[in-house]
Amino acid sequence: MFESLSNRFDVIFKGLKKTGSIDESSLDAALRDIRRALLEADVALPVAKSFIEKVKKESIGKEILRSITPAQMITKIVNDELIMALGSDSSELKVNESGNSIYLFAGLQGSGKTTTVGKIGNYLKEKKNKKVLLISLDTSRPAAFDQLKKLSEQINVSILPKVEDQLPIDIAKRALQFAQLQEIDCLLFDTAGRINIDQTLMNELNQLEKEISPTETLLVLDSLTGQEAVNVATDFSKTITVTGTILTRVDGDARGGAALSMKYATNCPIKFMGMGEQMNAIEVFHPERIANRILGMGDIVTLVEKASETIKEEDAEKMAEKLKNGEFDLDDLLSQIRQMKKMGGISNLMKFIPGLKNMKDKIPQKDNPEDSIIKQEAIILSMTKYERNKPKIINGSRKKRIAAGSGTSISDINKILKQHRKMSDMMKKLSKKGMGSIDPNMLGGQLGAGIPNDFLKNKF
Ligand SMILES: Nc1nc2c(ncn2[C@@H]2O[C@H](COP(=O)(O)OP(=O)(O)OP(=O)(O)O)[C@@H](O)[C@H]2O)c(=O)[nH]1
Ligand SMILES: [Mg+2]
Numbered sequence: 001m002f003e004s005l006s007n008r009f010d011v012i013f014k015g016l017k018k019t020g021s022i023d024e025s026s027l028d029a030a031l032r033d034i035r036r037a038l039l040e041a042d043v044a045l046p047v048a049k050s051f052i053e054k055v056k057k058e059s060i061g062k063e064i065l066r067s068i069t070p071a072q073m074i075t076k077i078v079n080d081e082l083i084m085a086l087g088s089d090s091s092e093l094k095v096n097e098s099g100n101s102i103y104l105f106a107g108l109q110g111s112g113k114t115t116t117v118g119k120i121g122n123y124l125k126e127k128k129n130k131k132v133l134l135i136s137l138d139t140s141r142p143a144a145f146d147q148l149k150k151l152s153e154q155i156n157v158s159i160l161p162k163v164e165d166q167l168p169i170d171i172a173k174r175a176l177q178f179a180q181l182q183e184i185d186c187l188l189f190d191t192a193g194r195i196n197i198d199q200t201l202m203n204e205l206n207q208l209e210k211e212i213s214p215t216e217t218l219l220v221l222d223s224l225t226g227q228e229a230v231n232v233a234t235d236f237s238k239t240i241t242v243t244g245t246i247l248t249r250v251d252g253d254a255r256g257g258a259a260l261s262m263k264y265a266t267n268c269p270i271k272f273m274g275m276g277e278q279m280n281a282i283e284v285f286h287p288e289r290i291a292n293r294i295l296g297m298g299d300i301v302t303l304v305e306k307a308s309e310t311i312k313e314e315d316a317e318k319m320a321e322k323l324k325n326g327e328f329d330l331d332d333l334l335s336q337i338r339q340m341k342k343m344g345g346i347s348n349l350m351k352f353i354p355g356l357k358n359m360k361d362k363i364p365q366k367d368n369p370e371d372s373i374i375k376q377e378a379i380i381l382s383m384t385k386y387e388r389n390k391p392k393i394i395n396g397s398r399k400k401r402i403a404a405g406s407g408t409s410i411s412d413i414n415k416i417l418k419q420h421r422k423m424s425d426m427m428k429k430l431s432k433k434g435m436g437s438i439d440p441n442m443l444g445g446q447l448g449a450g451i452p453n454d455f456l457k458n459k460f
Contacts, residue, residue: 001223001273002256002294008037009078009295016071030074031056042226042257047085047264054081079291085260086287091244091269093120093284094215095128095186100179102187102212106205106240107220108232109193112248112274114144116220117190118151119274119282120246125157130185132157135175137168137208138192148190155279158182168192168204172211187212197232202239209240216243218271221258223247229258233266242266248274251281259290328424330388333416334380337373378406379416391417 012033016026031052038048058077095101103120107113117134124130134152136159138144145162152159160175172189179187189212194201209217219242221229229247236242245266247259250273262270270285322328380388382405387394394402399413406412 001250003254005041041255044261047261082291083287087263087269101215104214104217111220111222113220122155122279133184135160140192219245223253223258230261230265244271246272251275382406
């Protein structure tokens with residue numbers, strides 16, 4: 001997300017750095033460029049205008065023209081303003097500690113409501129240790145219940161059983177009773193979508209809201225629709241009490257205009273971003289981290305969180321033990337490669353690492369790191385268990401067999417063996433310096449973040 005804006009800012013700030021000192025006209029020119037970049041990212045005009053005015057006021061107030069590092073100063077001011085625009089207040093999902101929490105999901109047809117209900121259910125179960133119940137109030141399509149049921153099975157939480165021909169309001173009442181009997185902590189209500197906002201939909205949501213008194217009413221919006229998403233949010237908030245929005249399909253949105261205009265237009269915080277179709281493809285929306293990503297400062301905090309989520313603690317401990325004894329074999333390399341794949345592959349990881357964000361486009365197509373990961377996995381899988389544990393025994397004839405088995409060449413095999421040697425030497429050195437002092441949780445993060453560089457240098 002935000003790639004286009006991010007690239008534009010990159011150019012603007014580089015230009016400013018080159019000028020060294022900044023006079024009023026170069027500041028004005030930079031602000032004009034920033035304004036244009038925002039508009040091209042589909043940010044609403046009033047939002048872009050107000051943004052520029054604020055940055056200008058701040059810049060003048062801070063006597064930026066006379067400061068020694070004007071480019072950094074402007075970057076800092078733009079960063080702060082981005083955080084303000086994205087919503088500076090905490091946007092954590094409200095979860096009641098005692099009693100139950102009730103979430104009502106609303107939105108237009110196909111915006112991603114049902115998928116999001118599954119994702120948030122998974123989040124509440126995994127991250128907050130809550131007993132979750134999903135409820136389908138979508139009686140408009142016969143398949144709607146089955147879709148939610150499938151998701152409930154996938155994430156392993158309960159779903160309110162179906163009773164034929166019941167109206168949404170009656171299903172809601174039944175859900176509240178069921179939840180009391182089953183001691184459910186969190187109730188997630190999926191609703192029917194509509195092509196347009198119509199009175200019937202609004203009346204239905206209004207009625208539901210009164211019946212279930214939600215802890216949060218969450219509006220699910222497709223970020224790809226840009227300004228339209230902002231208009232939809234404004235219209236919905238006129239009739240129902242929207243407490244937060246969730247942007248979906250952010251994985252496919254290079255512009256990010258909806259996110260930047262949302263808070264300004266609706267005064268409603270963005271709580272989550274949907275980043276794909278999988279049940280774990282959702283991120284809590286942290287304005288500071290997003291602002292950092294836009295300005296190309298990377299987002300190491302999210303990266304480390306992703307790493308520790310993906311890499312189970314015991315795995316990390318087991319790995320630490322092996323490393324301590326200098327026993328890093330090709331099986332371990334394979335599991336590292338797979339972990340990286342789980343975290344979304346190298347190109348996804350690169351977005352989070354400062355300075356690497358723009359590298360992706362600079363890698364020639366034939367050196368696509370994702371391809372090399374697949375190749376390396378194929379090579380290791382074509383080895384016998386014995387070869388993986390004792391790579392030293394891999395001689396010429398074994399290499400020939402492995403190359404044929406994995407559809408690669410001998411020089412590919414040599415490269416991976418060399419890389420393994422280099423890594424295990426590095427590990428040995430590290431372990432001599434006292435590997436035991438390294439927190440196993442961090443280890444996952446360090447390996448996850450450290451490997452891509454090595455893979456990149458090693459062209460397959
Ligand atoms: N790439 C991507 N796809 C998503 C995301 N969220 C949902 N989808 C996909 O969008 C499609 C529609 O999602 P649903 O959850 O069925 O949408 P809905 O709002 O419940 O649709 P209706 O019930 O018909 O109104 C599905 O194919 C989802 O897999 C996301 O964050 N990223
Ligand atoms: Mg649905």
